[in-house]
Amino acid sequence: MIKVQEIPLQQIYRPLPRENDQDKVKALMESIAQIGQQEPIDVLEVDGKYYGFSGCHRYEACQRLGKETILARVRKAPRAVLKMHIA
Template identity: 85%
Template sequence: MAKVQEIPLNQIKRPLPRTNDPNKVKALMESIAEIGQQEPIDVLEVDGQYYGFSGCHRYEACQRLGQETILARVRKAPRSVLKMHLA
């Protein structure tokens, strides 16, 4: 079961390169600055490490706003699940 918690941005590994839409990031930055992050990103916790595969625009927006943490839905998973995401 996933639980929502604040996670330090610098502890989330983003193994898959993504190209973000700058306009979407800018709009999210304005929204997050004004009303806070509404929707958590999804992360996998494998052996105590966090891996993010979704929420790349929210992740970048929080990063660019200088936030130290991000609201994340954390799901613990074995290494085999991580390998499926990386395949």
């Protein structure tokens, strides 16, 4: 089951480092500041911890705007699914 909720940015682990397009991050920062976050990021919830693999630009934009939380689509998953994402 997938649910959409606000999650504290500090609680999302991003195990795969990524280099973001800074122009895209700036454009998203402007959009989020004006009209709010329109599209949730996707996170896996494994053993009560959140892991993010997509939405990197939205994540960085929210971070740089000083937001405490981010809108996320949360999918509970077993550890085996997490290992497939990290492998």
